[in-house]
Amino acid sequence: MTEETPTQIEPLRQVMTCCDTHPDGIAPRNPEHHPVRLFAKAAAEGRPLRILAPMVRYSKLPFRALVRSYGLDLCYTPMLLAKEFIRSQPARLSDFTTSCLDGPTVVQWGTSSPVDVARASEMVKPFCDGVSINCGCPQTWAIHEGIGCALMQQPELVRDMVKAIKERCGQGFSVGVKIRIHLDIEETKRWVRTVLGEGNVDYITVHGRRRTQRSSEVPNFEAIRVIRDLVKEELGGIPVVANGDVESLEAEERIVKVTKADGVMTARALLTNPALFAGYKKTPWGAVERIVSYCLKMPIPYPLAKYHVGEMLSEVLGRKERKALQEQRCWADLLDWLDEKFVLLREGEEGWGEGVDIPRRVTENPEGAAGEDDDEEDAKKDNGYEAGG
Template sequence: MVRYSKGAFRELVRDYDVDIAYTPMILADVFKSSAFARQDYTTNNSDCPVVVQFAAHNPTDFAQAAELVAPYADGIDLNCGCPQKWAYKECIGAYLSERPEAVQDMLHAIKSAVNIPCSIKIRKHPSDMRKTVELVRRAEKMGVDWITVHGRTRHQKSTEPVDYEAIRLVKESVSIPVLANGGIFSISDADTMYYKTAVNGVMSARGLLQNPALFAGYAQTPLTSVEKYVNLALAYGTPFFILHHHLIFMLESVMSSVERKTFNCLSSTPAILDHLLFYYGIKCTL
């Protein structure tokens, strides 16, 4: 989740049965070159296990970024699944899901550079699942510790069905753990994914943004979760736009259209706190 899975949100979802939390996708070349950029990643003793997710297009940047962050992380992930057009043009994200040689080179570099677990997150190939199988088998040979696969291509919309058979094929093609991603918005969705693919774990992104408590069995975000998040965000010094956007996601299912319009126009943290107190009785102070 670009921008959103920062420290406050990671701490929140750990209270609701999330076992492993990932950072937002970080650009390896910027991270390794800029001390200022490195300040964007913060962690603490309760943020465990945390996987730092990098986007990279060459082995040197990836390895150097990983070396810098390894003492403060429990795992490193190479994002080969981001479908955004800008990422593809920069030869990162889903661009790599179609280029097993490049992924192999980067995995070789990171395995030589750090001694903590590493993974890759991929999408199914746009036209030929044999290439996806080739990619994951190469990754396994290079010593990757687990693989996460999103059951859609980079061209597919998030509203389109997830390809369970593609995920199952990945699971059957390697002997290391495989996690599944895509279309997880409830415990029922997670159960269906397990049943149809036999994976070792399930990952959620948009589902957790809308309902951070989904893995604890909640059908929608409980107000106690909203209050927890706001207090954590204030304690962490979370920027206003991130706080605002998180709450837009979390309150989407309970807001009326009129309230949504009002909330979307709020422009300061005090205004958000006043709104939460008025509408929901949630008391938070700066």
């Protein structure tokens, strides 16, 4: 594979979807979008910073735009492989799509090379508000590649990668790390001391599960508190983010009370209810209208768009309707199906994106709609999920 000069940002101009006011295709970043400033602003408002977690396939541009429309503070991209990113223009154009309205945004790297991650970070610097190194992805392929959770055994390497990014991009460029805990919390403390000891990390996100734990297991929030106290007392007091089981505003309050974290990060709960941090107990209909519009304006592969719609309607659709949704093979089919079942407004129509209740075309519970006879386990099988780190 031919290696390209990382300082050439011309290929990346193509990922910008709206920069009419900036002829060179690069909109200047808003300094208020720097993660450190975001943490300070949230603290001044007496609340944690709310962050969309990196999700394989799903935390792409349309979904980032959606959760921001409901007040989310900071969004992560899916994990990008730094090695491929600096060597392949197709990889860049496929994996990293943004716009001059896409902020605040952090690019997450899967990497084990200081040289690769520094060069990749230099390439995305004009298009994001910071980067983060994934030290938490538990998937087997990532471990075999020496990235993700494999880095929890190599704190010196992570320290060197952070330092390389700062040297290449400047001390003012935000660099975070995202980790999981060890079985022995003392090992995690040693890791954190090594990585944060030189003062180059701007904030740290701690997932309260070990690599081998499933998402159904309760996170160890006390362990997050231990790391938070260590950081505040010994390592410069940088912001600490709690990750794991932030499924509602009530859960957020409980988790912050235990961990004393400066921010919370969530993934799965936002897939089913992207408006949860705006106070909605269930997905408002306006969110469905918005994701349809955003996916058409900022295209992603159709199966991903259909997945988003299915997740947001997961508590509304019955077993037969979920099956019917999965049978819609293209955008035309999906739009026809939604129009048949619901009142789906298009962007520009009065009331678009503002509805709360689900506007079914019929008032009675139709055949196949969610009801008492619906099998909860079937619902879980119909909705796959995979997060990165």
